[in-house]
Amino acid sequence: MAKIISIANQKGGVGKTTTAINLSASIAAAENRTLLIDIDPQANSTSGLGYSGENKSVYEVLVGTETIQDCIISTYMPFLDLLPSTINLVGAEVELVNVDVREFVLKKAIQAVHDKYDYIFIDCPPSLNMLTLNSLTASNSVLIPVQCEYFALEGLGQLLNTINIVKKHFNESLSIEGVVLTMFDTRLRLSHQVADEVRKYFGNKVFETMIQRNVRLSEAPSHAKPVILYDAISVGAQNYIGLASELMKRNLVESTQKDNSNEQ
Ligand SMILES: Nc1ncnc2c1ncn2[C@@H]1O[C@H](COP(=O)(O)OP(=O)(O)O)[C@@H](O)[C@H]1O
Numbered sequence: 001m002a003k004i005i006s007i008a009n010q011k012g013g014v015g016k017t018t019t020a021i022n023l024s025a026s027i028a029a030a031e032n033r034t035l036l037i038d039i040d041p042q043a044n045s046t047s048g049l050g051y052s053g054e055n056k057s058v059y060e061v062l063v064g065t066e067t068i069q070d071c072i073i074s075t076y077m078p079f080l081d082l083l084p085s086t087i088n089l090v091g092a093e094v095e096l097v098n099v100d101v102r103e104f105v106l107k108k109a110i111q112a113v114h115d116k117y118d119y120i121f122i123d124c125p126p127s128l129n130m131l132t133l134n135s136l137t138a139s140n141s142v143l144i145p146v147q148c149e150y151f152a153l154e155g156l157g158q159l160l161n162t163i164n165i166v167k168k169h170f171n172e173s174l175s176i177e178g179v180v181l182t183m184f185d186t187r188l189r190l191s192h193q194v195a196d197e198v199r200k201y202f203g204n205k206v207f208e209t210m211i212q213r214n215v216r217l218s219e220a221p222s223h224a225k226p227v228i229l230y231d232a233i234s235v236g237a238q239n240y241i242g243l244a245s246e247l248m249k250r251n252l253v254e255s256t257q258k259d260n261s262n263e264q
């Protein structure tokens, strides 16, 4: 069964989509069966991988006119599939208003493909709306990208609050996968200060791997490629490969612990 991870932070421009594309691609490159679900109407994960709004998308899945299997695309990477987004998704929020248990629509849809994947990542929109609620309800955990900038921690209280509301009402076992520091600039004292502050606040939830500011990461989407295919030896590619291996290691430990406790 897949581990399902929402990539969320209601702040825009913190590196959610860059992380969604490049973490998914790096995990897929290690031969894990991976699905990236783009649930942001801006569809940047979709276009960043070279696909367009002409495809059947997560919108059709949410409003119930298509099955999830019919909307998933096999990408040019052997282990990476994509459930694309479209701008139509803006309307989904309104269309879901009259649906019973509307927070569970995505969760139900994913159940049909759960067994086909090792990892499912969901790129969330920059708000705490019904789309984000659907994503958190469907997930095992949340990965929070935090940009090494002024006010990095601002608004995170709101996100943690939303996570607690989801735990209480829709998804008891939702956990925090971790916090990843993005756009780190080794030369800037501010970057180091923010990293220290975030580590003080979140402790060992913060990934050791930091994603540095790297121009290759911002160029790759216009070439419709994840950075490991665009420039594999760039700092950005190496950082995301590092993050992927840290995440895989953590999950290996967790599942071994689970197996052991089942045996006892
Ligand atoms: N580590 C990085 N180095 C350089 N540019 C980055 C990095 N991470 C993200 N960017 C750029 O910053 C902008 C916002 O990132 P994005 O991943 O789209 O954020 P979000 O999805 O949270 O809105 C994009 O133009 C992206 O290319």
Ligand SMILES: [Mg+2]
Residues within 6 Å of the ligand: 016, 017, 018, 040, 044, 124
């Ligand atoms: Mg985004």
